[in-house]
Amino acid sequence: MNEELLSRFAEVLPSSGALVLCTHRHPDPDGLGAIVGLEYLLKKKFGLESSLVLEGRIRRAENVAMRELLEIEALPKGGVDPANFAGTLVVDTQPCFSHTHPPGALPILGVIDHHDGPKVAGDDEAADAYPWQWVDSSYGATSTMVYFLLKHYGVVPDKRTATALYCGVRYDTNNLLRGATEFDETAFRALEKLADRQIIGAIDQPPLSRKYFQQMRVAMDSCQDFGPLLLTLMGEVQSPESVAEVADWFLRLEGQQWSLAGGACDGRYQISLRCDMADADAYPALRFIIGEEGACGGHGRMAGGQISLAEMGLEEIQDLVRSRAMDLFGLQGEEPRMLLSQDSPASGR
Numbered sequence: 483m484n485e486e487l488l489s490r491f492a493e494v495l496p497s498s499g500a501l502v503l504c505t506h507r508h509p510d511p512d513g514l515g516a517i518v519g520l521e522y523l524l525k526k527k528f529g530l531e532s533s534l535v536l537e538g539r540i541r542r543a544e545n546v547a548m549r550e551l552l553e554i555e556a557l558p559k560g561g562v563d564p565a566n567f568a569g570t571l572v573v574d575t576q577p578c579f580s581h582t583h584p585p586g587a588l589p590i591l592g593v594i595d596h597h598d599g600p601k602v603a604g605d606d607e608a609a610d611a612y613p614w615q616w617v618d619s620s621y622g623a624t625s626t627m628v629y630f631l632l633k634h635y636g637v638v639p640d641k642r643t644a645t646a647l648y649c650g651v652r653y654d655t656n657n658l659l660r661g662a663t664e665f666d667e668t669a670f671r672a673l674e675k676l677a678d679r680q681i682i683g684a685i686d687q688p689p690l691s692r693k694y695f696q697q698m699r700v701a702m703d704s705c706q707d708f709g710p711l712l713l714t715l716m717g718e719v720q721s722p723e724s725v726a727e728v729a730d731w732f733l734r735l736e737g738q739q740w741s742l743a744g745g746a747c748d749g750r751y752q753i754s755l756r757c758d759m760a761d762a763d764a765y766p767a768l769r770f771i772i773g774e775e776g777a778c779g780g781h782g783r784m785a786g787g788q789i790s791l792a793e794m795g796l797e798e799i800q801d802l803v804r805s806r807a808m809d810l811f812g813l814q815g816e817e818p819r820m821l822l823s824q825d826s827p828a829s830g831r
């Protein structure tokens with residue numbers, strides 16, 4: 483942990499006033515957790531108010547429940563009056579990522595993120611891009627980094643903040659099973675003791691809409707089994723999160739190694755790639771599959787990205803993704819089996 487870097491965070495903050503906190507479009511529990519954690523730190527330690535700006539609807543049931551139960555209120559994106567704020571802090575993403583659009587009229591004062599991407603720590607250009615930047619992919623969650631930032635400044639999270647940060651750590655690391663380091667484990671254990679168990683339970687098992695089950699039926703009907711790869715290229719989907727959810731879900735098929743899912747939503751073809759092998763690196767794999775046509779980011783065994791539907795048609799994008807995935811996994815000429823076809827083995831392969 484670079485304590486000197488953490489100390490310098492205080493230097494970029496205004497002496498009074500308010501900040502905007504934001505994350506990537508369609509925020510996930512880690513982005514929300516990191517925002518709530520920072521909001522608390524700014525208030526408690528520095529006496530600064532902050533307003534959250536969330537871009538894109540939150541539709542995954544767990545994320546909706548987290549937002550409602552923790553009463554995470556946000557300004558509409560167009561509702562930021564630059565006169566009221568000194569600057570912006572960006573969490574769980576980087577301003578250069580295509581799915582991230584901080585309010586334009588405000589300076590970006592700081593960035594906290596654990597994703598690899600176009601610019602990462604160590605990149606000279608990135609190091610000077612903003613007054614303060616803590617980008618380190620050796621953390622499984624940005625919420626872990628925010629936990630350590632609170633700790634550095636001697637601030638103990640209250641119950642709501644601890645619950646939000648805990649959700650962030652556990653969802654991004656899948657309960658410390660995915661890409662978690664000793665830092666994530668330390669944060670997880672400490673936050674677990676402080677978090678609200680009733681709320682954690684309710685976020686874990688939220689009510690699911692009928693649409694959810696309809697979407698899963700479409701996914702099951704679309705899933706092609708290539709052996710080392712499950713490929714689920716859907717058409718229009720209900721939310722970008724459902725693409726990630728489908729990729730996660732099929733990864734649970736026994737013996738599976740990679741799960742790639744895609745679906746069209748909000749003018750973009752969303753793509754999620756997952757792998758269940760310990761040392762797999764999903765980001766370069768998805769970077770290859772998306773190529774110059776789109777943008778992506780990722781961490782460890784998970785990566786996500788999108789290709790705009792403005793210039794390419796849905797089928798054209800699906801063909802491109804399929805063909806690059808076949809190239810990458812050495813599956814050219816392989817005949818897929820539909821996951822649910824009658825001749826699929828009931829178990830094993």
Ligand SMILES: [Mn+2]
Nearest residue numbers: 512574624654
């Ligand atoms: Mn994250």
